[in-house]
Amino acid sequence: MRKQVFTFSILSILVSFSYAQTDVDALRYSTPAVQGTARNVALGNTMGTIGADISALSTNPAGIAKFSSTEFILSPAISINKSSSSYLNNTTKDSKVKFQLTNLGVIVASRYANSGKNWNGLKFGFALNRLANFNDQYYFGGYNSKNSLLNSYYEKLNDREFITDSASAADNYPFDASIAYQLGLITIDSFGNTFTATNNGNMQQDFQITKSGGINELALGFGSTYKEKIMIGASIGVPIVNYTERIRLTETDIRDSAFDLNSFLNSTYLKTRGVGFNLKLGIIGMPISNLRLSLAFQTPGILFMKDEFLTQMEVDYASQSFIFTGDSPEGASKYRYVQPWKLTTGAGYIHKYGLVSVEYELSDASNSKFRLSQNDANAKAYENFVNNLIKEKYGLFHTIKAGVEFKYDPIRIRGGIQYRTSPFKNAAAPSNINTSSLTFSAGFGYRGKHFFADIAYVQTNFKELYVPYQLSTEAWKPVPAATLSTKKPAIVVSVGYKL
Amino acid sequence: MKNIVIFSVLLTSVFHFSMAKIQDDVYDAPKAKKAKVKQTYSSPVEQTERIIPVEKTQPYTEEETTTSRMSSSDFNSANNSRYNDNDFQDNYSSDFGFGYTERIRRFHNPSIQFNYGWNNWNNNFYDPWNSFNNNFGWNNWNSYAFTPSWTFGYNNFYNPFCNNSQFIIVQPGFNSWYNTGFNSPFNSWNNFGWNSWNNFGFSPYCANTIFNNGFSNYEGFYDQQRKNVIYTPRTGGYNNTNNITKSNNNNYNYNYPSNTNNGGFTKGTTNTNQQQVTPTKKWNNNTTNKTSPNSNSTPANNDVYRYNNKPANNNWNNSSSPAPSYNNNSGSGNSGIKIGTRPK
Numbered sequence: 001m002r003k004q005v006f007t008f009s010i011l012s013i014l015v016s017f018s019y020a021q022t023d024v025d026a027l028r029y030s031t032p033a034v035q036g037t038a039r040n041v042a043l044g045n046t047m048g049t050i051g052a053d054i055s056a057l058s059t060n061p062a063g064i065a066k067f068s069s070t071e072f073i074l075s076p077a078i079s080i081n082k083s084s085s086s087y088l089n090n091t092t093k094d095s096k097v098k099f100q101l102t103n104l105g106v107i108v109a110s111r112y113a114n115s116g117k118n119w120n121g122l123k124f125g126f127a128l129n130r131l132a133n134f135n136d137q138y139y140f141g142g143y144n145s146k147n148s149l150l151n152s153y154y155e156k157l158n159d160r161e162f163i164t165d166s167a168s169a170a171d172n173y174p175f176d177a178s179i180a181y182q183l184g185l186i187t188i189d190s191f192g193n194t195f196t197a198t199n200n201g202n203m204q205q206d207f208q209i210t211k212s213g214g215i216n217e218l219a220l221g222f223g224s225t226y227k228e229k230i231m232i233g234a235s236i237g238v239p240i241v242n243y244t245e246r247i248r249l250t251e252t253d254i255r256d257s258a259f260d261l262n263s264f265l266n267s268t269y270l271k272t273r274g275v276g277f278n279l280k281l282g283i284i285g286m287p288i289s290n291l292r293l294s295l296a297f298q299t300p301g302i303l304f305m306k307d308e309f310l311t312q313m314e315v316d317y318a319s320q321s322f323i324f325t326g327d328s329p330e331g332a333s334k335y336r337y338v339q340p341w342k343l344t345t346g347a348g349y350i351h352k353y354g355l356v357s358v359e360y361e362l363s364d365a366s367n368s369k370f371r372l373s374q375n376d377a378n379a380k381a382y383e384n385f386v387n388n389l390i391k392e393k394y395g396l397f398h399t400i401k402a403g404v405e406f407k408y409d410p411i412r413i414r415g416g417i418q419y420r421t422s423p424f425k426n427a428a429a430p431s432n433i434n435t436s437s438l439t440f441s442a443g444f445g446y447r448g449k450h451f452f453a454d455i456a457y458v459q460t461n462f463k464e465l466y467v468p469y470q471l472s473t474e475a476w477k478p479v480p481a482a483t484l485s486t487k488k489p490a491i492v493v494s495v496g497y498k499l
Numbered sequence: 500m501k502n503i504v505i506f507s508v509l510l511t512s513v514f515h516f517s518m519a520k521i522q523d524d525v526y527d528a529p530k531a532k533k534a535k536v537k538q539t540y541s542s543p544v545e546q547t548e549r550i551i552p553v554e555k556t557q558p559y560t561e562e563e564t565t566t567s568r569m570s571s572s573d574f575n576s577a578n579n580s581r582y583n584d585n586d587f588q589d590n591y592s593s594d595f596g597f598g599y600t601e602r603i604r605r606f607h608n609p610s611i612q613f614n615y616g617w618n619n620w621n622n623n624f625y626d627p628w629n630s631f632n633n634n635f636g637w638n639n640w641n642s643y644a645f646t647p648s649w650t651f652g653y654n655n656f657y658n659p660f661c662n663n664s665q666f667i668i669v670q671p672g673f674n675s676w677y678n679t680g681f682n683s684p685f686n687s688w689n690n691f692g693w694n695s696w697n698n699f700g701f702s703p704y705c706a707n708t709i710f711n712n713g714f715s716n717y718e719g720f721y722d723q724q725r726k727n728v729i730y731t732p733r734t735g736g737y738n739n740t741n742n743i744t745k746s747n748n749n750n751y752n753y754n755y756p757s758n759t760n761n762g763g764f765t766k767g768t769t770n771t772n773q774q775q776v777t778p779t780k781k782w783n784n785n786t787t788n789k790t791s792p793n794s795n796s797t798p799a800n801n802d803v804y805r806y807n808n809k810p811a812n813n814n815w816n817n818s819s820s821p822a823p824s825y826n827n828n829s830g831s832g833n834s835g836i837k838i839g840t841r842p843k
Contacts, residue, residue, distance in 0.1 A: 024739050052524035068524050154803055174729060174836050182838050187805060195805035247737070259806040270733070309733050322840035329835025330728045350526060372732055382732050393740065409521050430740045449520040467738040475801035481741050498522055 023389045025272070026368040029241065029303065030340050031397070031423055032131035032215050033439070034058045035102040035458075037075050038494035042443025042456035043403030044416025046357035049294035049346035051231060051284055054105045057219035058129040060282035060296035060344060061233030065223035067109040067123050073496035075103035080489050081136050085466075087207070087482040088142025096137040100214070102130040102492050120225040125235070132215040133488065134243050138466075140482050141206035147476040148198040148205075148251055149266055150185055152469040153177035157186050158194040176266075179313045179326040185264055197264075197315075200476075202257035206250045207468065207482065213242040213272075221280070231284040239339070241274035241303060249468060262316040269310050276303030278339065292348040292357070300367065301339035308332050333372070340367035346401075354406040361401065365394035365423040397423040403441075412445035414456070430465035433483055437462035443492075452496050459489040729835060 033045065036055025040047040048059030054073055056063025081096045105127025156163075156177040163169045169181045169188055180186045185197045221235025245268075252263040278301030285293040311328040346359035369387050372379045403416035418439040422429060429435065443456030466482040 024736065027739065050525055066524050068527060069522070151803075158803075170836070175733075179836055182836055194803060196803050197805060199804040199806070200802055258804070268736070307733055316843065321843060323843055325839045325841060327837045327839075331733060332728050332730050333732050334730075335732070352526070355525065374730070374732075379732060382734065386732075407526065424740065428740050428742050431742060447521050447523045449522050452523075465739055465741060467741055470738060473801055478741070 023386055023393060026337070026370065026386075026390050027365060027394060027423060028134070028243070029132075029215070029337060030363070030365040030368045030394070031420070032239075033399075033418070033420070033460075034217075035077075035130040035133075035490075035492065036127075037073060037103045038443055038454035038456040038492040039412075039414065039445055041102070041458045041490075041492045042414035042416055042441050042445075042454065043357060043405060044359075044401045044418050044439070044441060046346060046348070046359045046401050046403040046416065048282070048296060048344065049284065049292050049348045049357050049359055050350070050355060051292070054107055054125055054127045055103065055129055056233075056282075057105070057125050057127045057221045057235045058131065058217050058237060058280070060284065060294050060346075061125075061219075061221035061235035061280050062223050062231040062282035062284045062294065062296070064107055064109075064123050064125045064221060064233055065120070065225045065231035065284075067107045067125075069109055070499040071107045071109070071496055073103065073105055073494055075101065075492055075494040077102045077130075077490050077492040079133055079135065079491075081133075082487040082489070083136060083138045084485040084487075085138045085140035085207075085482050086485070087140040088144060088205075088480050090140065090142045092140050094137045094139045096135055096210075098133070098135040098212075100130060100133065100490075101128070101216075103494065104128045105219075118227055120228065122222055122224050124222050125219070127219050129217050129219060130214060131217050131239060133490075134211050134213045134215075136209070136211040136484075136486060138209040138482075138484050139207065141204065142480065143254070144201050144203055144205050144480055147201045147471060147479060148196065148203050149249060149469055150180060150196040150198045150251075150264075151201070151473070151476050152471055153180045153186050154194055154196050155472055157181055157188065160192065163188075175268075175309070175311045175328045175331055179311060179328055180264075180266075183264075183313055183315045183324050183326045184317075185261075185313075185315060197258060197261040198251065198253075199257040199259075202253070202255060203251040204254040205468075205480075206252070207466075208246075208248045209466070209484075210246045212244045215242075216240045219280075223282075228289075229286050231282075231286070233282050235280045237278045237280060237298075237301065239274075239276050239278065239301060239303060241272060241276075241305065243270075243272040245270040260317050260319050262318050264316065265312075265314040267312045267314075269312075271308045272305060274303040274305035274337065276301050276337070276339070278302075290350045292346075292350070294344070294346040294348070294359070296344040298342040298344075300341045303337040303339060304334075305337050306332070306334050335373055336371040338367070338369040338371070340364050352407070354404065356404045357402070359399075359401040361399035362396065363399075364396045366391045366396075366425075368394070393425060393428040394423050395425040397421045410447045412447065412454070414441075414443045414445065416441040430481075433463050433465050435463060435465075450498050452494075452498065454492075454494040456492045456494075457489065458492065459487060461485075461487050 034055055035041055036045070036058065037047070037053055040053050040055035043050075045055075045059070047053035048056045048063050051060075051063030051066035053063060054071070077100045079098050079100060081098065083094045083096075085092050085094070105125060107123060107125045109123040110121045153173075153176060156173055157169050162172060166188065169186075170178050172178060173181075177186065181188075187195045187197075189195070216239070218238040218240065219235045220238075221233055223231060223233025225231045248265065248267045250263060250265050253261055279299045280296060281299075282294065282296035284295075287293065309331040313326045315324045315326075317324070340363050342361060342363040344359055344361045346357060348355060348357035368390050370383055370390075372383045397420060399418060399420040401416070401418045403414065406413040418437075418441075420437045420439075422435040424430070424435055437460055439458060439460040441456055441458035443454060445454035446452060462485075464484045464486070466484050467479055468482075469479060471477055471479055
């Protein structure tokens, strides 16, 4: 009986608290979108099908076979991340400006084709391409009459299967509930009754979320053309992950609902660094000289990740002259993250007055996996738990891309659009929120004999749901969720030189 | 958007007039490779191919041969003091004898890293604000001056803001090759940092405990004694959906990490010199207008607010709140949690 109760308790906890942050991480790293050069950005990230763009090293490396000469290119960008957050019927806006480098690289190619030979020379490329931009900033708040963060901590510390004495209450959740316990926000009396310092919610909750970083990929590849009919290529990608997240929740007793508690702060900090590799294979067919049919496959990638995280809490009691502070220890975790595969196919047509290109991309976020470095039973159990959660929450997602370019020498005028479906499975998708993303872009370009320059404007719109904590006690539900609407406009400028 | 259009038009206009020939590999058909030109060719056809480039380069040849402002001796380092081998050696070469790679390595991973203190710019030394004329500054290498962290425990540092030497905010950051060490939320030029004198920042204050707010470089090469790291997967955090699906995994112990079942994780211990502070919560009528304890009503099952519930000892006049069981909520001291105070 006791075992059944124990198992039930575990299941209950898993159902109610299974918000392991790492499944959120998995989604973050499984849906990158290559930015690359301004031309690629303006054309809706479809230059992998057309070729002759260094961004192809991170999409379809066969495209570099189209280069006829050595080329250098640099693409700085400025992004303005605008956010609009809705929480408890309050809407607030925030923004963050960030300078970035979306592309840097060199293509080494012979000046002329090898006439009369089947293979038209070997072209090499090395590039740094931006795959993801995590820079976001959100601020939102509202009066929560139903619950508080302390209610979720209460549920942790009120479970007598795990919390059997004060020492376990004080020690077993060093990154959240135990800090609150040691600060007196959660108390347990001598009979084992657990209490909160907040009066059943009734607190003003203010959140501030700051995210920064991105994924850059070093790509090294080669390609060649066979009888001017087929371009093939391969590249090795070395994605470099850099992600930092700060979340501050301040709960304030603005209506004098709590007896002694004025406010408390819960601040979490996460820093993730990682590096890995993947392999991309691509082929572009040219059944007729102006037609392009492309197919590219990116193998599942492996990222070697390292997390560093901590939590800080502060409490202001009316009766005290000091602010009490509590700092968690430094958490550290090493793990491997398996990035899902990606399949891309496309078609393009090149005319003397321009080109048009479309691509379809397929990937499966449920193929993301974590492999923890620890080998003990707990770690393995947690690893299985998170990986199963990933499979249950996420699934296949599709991306449709299209781009068009008008050519009036030496000017190019471009436009593009990308639509990515939601990576959530239907059963796990956030309610009343569309988690697909839409990207539209436009740009201009100049082509000279050696020098070329492009500029592109791109904007990605998407929405996320932010559920700060979860509760299993029905009377306290629902936990208010914030809808984070993000617009990420960016201006990308590419300058290059062809030898 | 208007600026973009204007900028683009200007950009293209400028280059339009300087355009000589367009080269765009997307539209250009592959060109046949030209035959290699060798000076020893003697056939008439090959001679024809040679003639054209020679004619084109003729003006340059003349210009080169008529230029005499710089003689060949100018490039002779032996005869010209402006060019000598020393110009290609930096100032460190003779002083330290380090090779280039060694200097780079030492630059990124110096054996002494000045990352302590309050300020990104002036934190090289322990007492960055009033250091020159006292015994505690950087220029006085006594026991109070900055000392590499592996020499002293952090409780040995002098606190420039308080009379007792109890306080320090340690901000080592992530000191490694991969970063510059200032990634902590407690030390940055934003709302979270020390320099933001708002509700989010902290001010110098005298506390009766010692904080180690920075990461202690858990894989680093220094400061092992300050290590306060728990190696554990990150299990908390927020969610991105309000439709949780049930997990079929029932083996995972959510109570993790724990003292009783830490699975072999290395868990840092709380510094023994740290003073654990238990907040003494008041239950008297203070100046604030809080809701009074309601001892007569029966709270609902979901009412877990302390002051709506009768205390277990049935003593409403207790001047301090009932302490957790065993009258101790500071735990075993092995969780790594550090409790302190700061002025309001």
